[in-house]
Amino acid sequence: MKKMSDKQRRIINFIERFLSDKGYPPSIRDIQAACGISSTSVVDYNLNILKSRGHIERDADVSRGIKLRTRTPTSDSLVPVPVIGMIAAGEPIPVPTPDTWDVAAVSETMEVPRELTRGRENIYALKVKGMSMVDALINDGDIVLMQHVSAVENGEMAAVWLKGEKEATLKKVYVESNRIRLQPANEQMKPLYADPDDVEIQGRVIAVVRQVA
Amino acid sequence: MKKMSDKQRRIINFIERFLSDKGYPPSIRDIQAACGISSTSVVDYNLNILKSRGHIERDADVSRGIKLRTRTPTSDSLVPVPVIGMIAAGEPIPVPTPDTWDVAAVSETMEVPRELTRGRENIYALKVKGMSMVDALINDGDIVLMQHVSAVENGEMAAVWLKGEKEATLKKVYVESNRIRLQPANEQMKPLYADPDDVEIQGRVIAVVRQVA
DNA sequence: TTATATAGCGAACACCTGTTCTATAATTAC
DNA sequence: GTAATTATAGAACAGGTGTTCGCTATATAA
Numbered sequence: 193m194k195k196m197s198d199k200q201r202r203i204i205n206f207i208e209r210f211l212s213d214k215g216y217p218p219s220i221r222d223i224q225a226a227c228g229i230s231s232t233s234v235v236d237y238n239l240n241i242l243k244s245r246g247h248i249e250r251d252a253d254v255s256r257g258i259k260l261r262t263r264t265p266t267s268d269s270l271v272p273v274p275v276i277g278m279i280a281a282g283e284p285i286p287v288p289t290p291d292t293w294d295v296a297a298v299s300e301t302m303e304v305p306r307e308l309t310r311g312r313e314n315i316y317a318l319k320v321k322g323m324s325m326v327d328a329l330i331n332d333g334d335i336v337l338m339q340h341v342s343a344v345e346n347g348e349m350a351a352v353w354l355k356g357e358k359e360a361t362l363k364k365v366y367v368e369s370n371r372i373r374l375q376p377a378n379e380q381m382k383p384l385y386a387d388p389d390d391v392e393i394q395g396r397v398i399a400v401v402r403q404v405a
Numbered sequence: 406m407k408k409m410s411d412k413q414r415r416i417i418n419f420i421e422r423f424l425s426d427k428g429y430p431p432s433i434r435d436i437q438a439a440c441g442i443s444s445t446s447v448v449d450y451n452l453n454i455l456k457s458r459g460h461i462e463r464d465a466d467v468s469r470g471i472k473l474r475t476r477t478p479t480s481d482s483l484v485p486v487p488v489i490g491m492i493a494a495g496e497p498i499p500v501p502t503p504d505t506w507d508v509a510a511v512s513e514t515m516e517v518p519r520e521l522t523r524g525r526e527n528i529y530a531l532k533v534k535g536m537s538m539v540d541a542l543i544n545d546g547d548i549v550l551m552q553h554v555s556a557v558e559n560g561e562m563a564a565v566w567l568k569g570e571k572e573a574t575l576k577k578v579y580v581e582s583n584r585i586r587l588q589p590a591n592e593q594m595k596p597l598y599a600d601p602d603d604v605e606i607q608g609r610v611i612a613v614v615r616q617v618a
Numbered sequence: 619t620t621a622t623a624t625a626g627c628g629a630a631c632a633c634c635t636g637t638t639c640t641a642t643a644a645t646t647a648c
Numbered sequence: 649g650t651a652a653t654t655a656t657a658g659a660a661c662a663g664g665t666g667t668t669c670g671c672t673a674t675a676t677a678a
Contacts, residue, residue, distance in 0.1 A: 197625095205514060209485070214464070215472035216430045219665060231627050236667070238625090255468040255634060255665050259428035270482055270518060303518050305483060308616060325592050329542045329615075339618075349617045378539050383474070400615040403521060404544075404550075404562045410655095432635060444657050451655090468635050468664060572634070 200238050202227045204247060206258060219317075247389040270303045273317045279336065279351065279360055280321035300393045304337065308399050314340040316397065327376040328362040334361065338395040349377065349397040356390050362397055413451050415440045417460060420471060430471040448479075483516045486530045492549065492564065492573055493534035517550065522613050526552040528611065540589040541575040547615045549575065551608040562590065562610040569603050570605055 206226050209400040212219045218226070220235045229235055237287045251257030273293055277286030295326070309315050328349075330336065334349075344350045351366045352374060361372035363384070373392050374384040419439050423431040428441030430441070433448045442448055450469070456462045517532055522528050533547045541562075542551065548563075557563045565579045565587060575596070576587035585604050587597040 214470075215462075216467075217428070220667095221665070229626090231629090232666080233628080233668080234626055240632095249428075253633075253666065254429075255432070256429050257666085275416050285463075303482070303520065307516065307517065308503050308614075321410070323591075323593070326542060326593065329539060329544045329592060331542045365432060380536075380539065397617045399617055400613075401521070402613040402615075404610045404612055412655095442656090442660090445636080446638080446658080447656055466636065466663080470636085489630070525639095 197238075199227065199229070199241055200247075203238055204242065206259075207248070207258060210287075211260065217256040219256050254374060271309055271315075272301050272303050273309070273315050273337065275302055275317045275319060275335070277318060278321045279318040279362075280324065282328045286318065302335065306399070308312070308337065309333050312339055312398065316340065316395075323363055325361075327378050327381050329377045330362060330400055333399055336397060337399040337401070339398050342393060344393055344396050351394040351397065353392040353394055354386060354390055355392065360394075365391075365393065408453075412440065412442070413455055413460075414447070416451055417455065417473075420461070420473060421613070430469040432469055467580065474495065482519050484519050484522055484528075485514050485516050486528050486550065488515055488530045488532060488548075490531060491534045492531040492575075493537065511613075513593065517614070521550065522606055525552055525611065529553065529608075537572075538575055540594050542590045543575060543613055544615060547613055549610060550614070552611050552614040553608045555606060557606055557609050564607040564610065566605040566607055567599060567603055568605065574608075578604075 203223055206223060210222065220232050223235050223239075224232055227235075230289075237367070239248065239250060240388060243250050246261060248261055249259040251259075279286070306321070316338055317334070318336045318338060320330055320336060321330060323332050327333075338351060344365050346366050347364055349362060352361050352363055352365065353359075354361065361374065363376060366375060367388075368371040370388070372386050372388055374386060376383070416436055419436060420431060422534060423435065423439075433445050433452070436442070436448050436452075437445055440448075447506065452461065452463060458462050459474060460473055462472040464472075528550055531549045531551060533543055533545060533549060536545050538544075551564060557578050559579050560577055562575060565573075565574050565576055567574065574587070576589060579586040579588060580601075583601070585599050585601055587604075589596070
């Protein structure tokens with residue numbers, strides 16, 4: 193798909209906001225005024241381009257007959273995620289159970305944009321306690337969005353439980369010949385090597401959210 | 406609330422169906438045709454009743470200016486935030502302008518849960534480029550949610566522009582007797598001291614979002 | 619240079635559409 | 649019964665609104 197011009201992007205954004213604000217689409221002259229366009233025909237011209245590119249639909253000869261094609265209705269754009277526990281040094285990582293999956297059965301829940309989870313299944317959240325994960329660039333109080341998987345691709349960030357050290361960490365995981373390399377997200381730091389029998393992959397890190405103020 | 410007449414119920418149902426079908430509200434004559442009403446004035450008459458009873462809202466003199474009131478879309482639990490630029494070492498931090506405030510006038514936009522911004526005003530987002538902010542536990546590619554303020558409370562995390570070093574950093578700011586202490590979020594690291602004339606507060610850090618996978 | 623495509627401008631047209639007005643029927647109140 | 653209220657009809661008006669047309673400007677290609 194070809195790139196949108198700056199003007200076209202402004203038009204799309206305005207339509208979105210107008211629509212969620214007023215509940216009905218803007219007229220061509222509404223768009224003209226809001227986006228500072230000099231002529232209605234220019235708006236029409238760009239709307240036709242946006243239509244041909246598939247960004248909107250237009251009903252001909254119908255006032256305000258603009259339909260957005262890109263945006264899913266905002267109703268399901270927020271997904272609830274169960275916060276099933278803490279993650280901290282010296283304590284095992286909470287493993288999701290059928291009970292904790294159920295958003296309704298869990299005490300705490302947070303809502304995140306679908307954009308973050310990208311519609312993936314088996315998502316849960318953990319709250320980080322302590323400073324033990326600064327080498328993963330994760331602070332005390334951060335929220336880690338996880339996906340429960342038993343194995344990860346090489347290079348993916350995962351929640352790892354080190355049996356011997358009784359230590360929970362978040363590291364990039366690389367499977368090497370007969371050992372596992374655990375690489376901190378801060379690439380200036382040195383990797384850690386572990387025996388495959390000593391590590392337990394608990395899940396994949398999807399995102400980190402830190403609320404500062 | 407008084408009971409709706411049969412005709413009014415048909416009108417409401419038709420508006421709902423039309424809206425979800427076409428994406429924009431029907432005109433009065435659309436309603437007239439679909440509900441088998443003989444005159445536009447009768448439609449107008451009943452729409453006014455529905456409005457006074459609180460079932461719909463109408464914008465006067467606006468074609469298709471009908472808004473359904475019954476269902477509350479979760480649209481206001483997600484707030485759009487303009488992504489106005491990058492933040493990187495050696496480059497000035499983009500300062501929001503009246504133009505970039507306007508969500509409609511900005512090329513890129515992201516949506517975040519209202520919970521994250523807590524309804525604050527003047528929120529914008531910056532994308533972090535490079536590894537220069539690892540001491541603030543911020544990685545390459547992270548998104549920083551900012552609030553534009555000219556001054557911050559002691560201990561708050563802020564985007565700071567160091568004039569002398571031509572360096573943008575995110576630090577906790579403490580005003581001391583005749584110097585400013587800039588404390589990295591990673592408290593194991595040493596603070597930086599700067600002359601008050603050398604620092605420029607660009608904004609307050611509200612949140613950090615990192616999409617890993 | 620000469621073409622060609624893209625983008626913008628302003629005006630005008632014709633239909634769409636909300637609104638208003640008058641008249642009339644149906645229902646309810648008294 | 650009459651009067652008042654509610655509901656309906658039809659028509660017309662004025663402004664809203666999508667569309668079109670001719671023209672100009674700029675950039676790209678040949």
